[in-house]
Amino acid sequence: xxxxxxxxxxxxxxxxxxxxxxxxxxxxxxxxxxxxxxxxxxxxxxxxxxxxxxxxxxxxxxxxxxxxxxxxxxxxxxxxxxxxxxxxxxxxxxxxxxxxxxxxxxxxxxxxxxxxxxxxxxxxxxxxxxxxxxxxxxxxxxxxxxxxxxxxxxxxxxxxxxxxxxxxxxxxxxxxxxxxxxxxxxxxxxxxxxxxxxxxxxxxxxxxxxxxx
Amino acid sequence: xxxxxxxxxxxxxxxxxxxxxxxxxxxxxxxxxxxxxxxxxxxxxxxxxxxxxxxxxxxxxxxxxxxxxxxxxxxxxxxxxxxxxxxxxxxxxxxxxxxxxxxxxxxxxxxxxxxxxxxxxxxxxxxxxxxxxxxxxxxxxxxxxxxxxxxxxxxxxxxxxxxxxxxxxxxxxxxxxxxxxxxxxxxxxxxxxxxxxxxxxxxxxxxxxxxxxxxxxxxxxxxxxxxxxxxxxxxxxxxxxxxxxxxxxxxxxxxxxxxxxxxxxxxxxxxxxxxxxxxxxxxxxxxxxxxxxxxxxxxxxxxxxxxxxxxxxxxxxxxxxxxxxxxxxxxxxxxxxxxxxxxxxxxxxxxxxxxxxxxxxxxxxxxxxxxxxxxxxxxxxxxxxx
Numbered sequence: 001x002x003x004x005x006x007x008x009x010x011x012x013x014x015x016x017x018x019x020x021x022x023x024x025x026x027x028x029x030x031x032x033x034x035x036x037x038x039x040x041x042x043x044x045x046x047x048x049x050x051x052x053x054x055x056x057x058x059x060x061x062x063x064x065x066x067x068x069x070x071x072x073x074x075x076x077x078x079x080x081x082x083x084x085x086x087x088x089x090x091x092x093x094x095x096x097x098x099x100x101x102x103x104x105x106x107x108x109x110x111x112x113x114x115x116x117x118x119x120x121x122x123x124x125x126x127x128x129x130x131x132x133x134x135x136x137x138x139x140x141x142x143x144x145x146x147x148x149x150x151x152x153x154x155x156x157x158x159x160x161x162x163x164x165x166x167x168x169x170x171x172x173x174x175x176x177x178x179x180x181x182x183x184x185x186x187x188x189x190x191x192x193x194x195x196x197x198x199x200x201x202x203x204x205x206x207x208x209x210x211x212x213x
Numbered sequence: 214x215x216x217x218x219x220x221x222x223x224x225x226x227x228x229x230x231x232x233x234x235x236x237x238x239x240x241x242x243x244x245x246x247x248x249x250x251x252x253x254x255x256x257x258x259x260x261x262x263x264x265x266x267x268x269x270x271x272x273x274x275x276x277x278x279x280x281x282x283x284x285x286x287x288x289x290x291x292x293x294x295x296x297x298x299x300x301x302x303x304x305x306x307x308x309x310x311x312x313x314x315x316x317x318x319x320x321x322x323x324x325x326x327x328x329x330x331x332x333x334x335x336x337x338x339x340x341x342x343x344x345x346x347x348x349x350x351x352x353x354x355x356x357x358x359x360x361x362x363x364x365x366x367x368x369x370x371x372x373x374x375x376x377x378x379x380x381x382x383x384x385x386x387x388x389x390x391x392x393x394x395x396x397x398x399x400x401x402x403x404x405x406x407x408x409x410x411x412x413x414x415x416x417x418x419x420x421x422x423x424x425x426x427x428x429x430x431x432x433x434x435x436x437x438x439x440x441x442x443x444x445x446x447x448x449x450x451x452x453x454x455x456x457x458x459x460x461x462x463x464x465x466x467x468x469x470x471x472x473x474x475x476x477x478x479x480x481x482x483x484x485x486x487x488x489x490x491x492x493x494x495x496x497x498x499x500x501x502x503x504x505x506x507x508x509x510x511x512x513x514x515x516x517x518x519x520x521x522x523x524x525x526x527x528x529x530x531x532x533x534x535x536x537x538x539x540x541x542x543x544x545x546x547x548x549x550x551x552x553x554x555x556x557x558x559x560x561x562x563x564x565x566x567x568x569x570x571x572x573x574x575x576x577x578x579x580x581x582x583x584x585x586x587x588x589x590x591x592x593x594x595x596x597x598x599x
Contacts, residue, residue, distance in 0.1 A: 009558065010561065028413070034413055035451070036411060036413070036452045037451070038450065038453050038516075041516060042516065042519065045515075045516070045520065045522075045523060046559075046562060048523060049519065049522055049523060049562055049564060053563060066411070
């Protein structure tokens, strides 16, 4: 899932201040925490209250799109709702915001979120962590299902650095050393021999910027 | 805190002098608050464990137990007044946990007009209330209890079932109809709007009872036998696809509109877990205070808190049970978390101080009043909201 956090309400209010009729578009896709209809409605309520203090009144329309990053879906769902709308506040990740900007080039599209990374949530703790860096050359088959590109602070491909201490990364005592995790995992699977295989340096071109379907 | 509480008024008392140690109360008490002391044979009451279900009060043969809520006098007073007000000879005694709105209850029993008596658990109604109601000219008594397995007080519904069988047998001998008292059971459950569901699975994570299941393909289904109607999933659903029977979004919104227009300033709206504090049978709350009772504080919805502010309410309070007292599976902790999350966002627009979460218990009846008093004072100091 794409991990986003809410922008400060002041900042969002600043974006929409010059406009009156604002569409707030949620996204039911992969944003986590969820930014669907409930979040869109909550944001409209918060902004209305904040606007009142600044003597500014908005006319909010609230909607949601199954996947804002799908230009076909975004167009078919949002176009019929655009009459009279002077700006759009998107609750999607940066990809959704850009898709809307392409679909509605004449309208200002503002992000209500900051987009962080592709990650997963430890649900009990409510913590979201990066899991995939989109490198274009998936190594998970040989690293026990733990990605060193995304989860090692240094993105090392051939084992822990000297900064690994008691299973934690030298950059932050909260952060697990990815290579320690990989070692423990491979040990459980009796596959420690995989660590002895040397690996060529990463080909950064594989990450790419475009693929075709 | 605990020293504090020993000085407080408590809702249940035991007049030990009259106690014959028959142990009816300790057998019935679902919480081991009443216990027979192994050495002395005396019954002891540990108020800190009491959840104020009233089973002991209703069933003690010697009237040893006193309760501040819905005692015999206040129940009979209420009946006398309500009989005039509602002009009906049918009494319907309803548990808060299972009663839908008045129309729903009418349909369940097929009685368009009735005298409503809404209590937390029908198990707390003493036999005398049934008999005196008949003496007052009431001809028919309907009782709506929760399904036995969903009784928030564990034994209240089952005990009432047995009580009603016994009372009907007695009434039959006295020449009354054998079905003078009718018992129905009901439970309020979650409903899914498949058109709105986005199959995100949030409800699967939040449901404390594993009632929600998400299949791919297949979408969301709820096992209604497992659902206990806390409403946590409803408040957490990102797609607003879920509703809880009797506590629909729209119904709560209408209450907010009505209350905010009739309240005096500073307007304090309290979302109250219906097990955390019991309203009196008679009397209105203070003119600046209104309550919306919820099946559990975890049903409290961000929408409704914000909507209250939008509609001119000056302060919103959420009164929950403590986690230890929660009649659901620690759902009050989830409620606290969700209020705290909203509070962080309210801080950004200067409304944080206007939202207050507290946990209270009916065993200390002054607790909620004190919270309300302090919060009202604070809101008065802040002046008008939005």
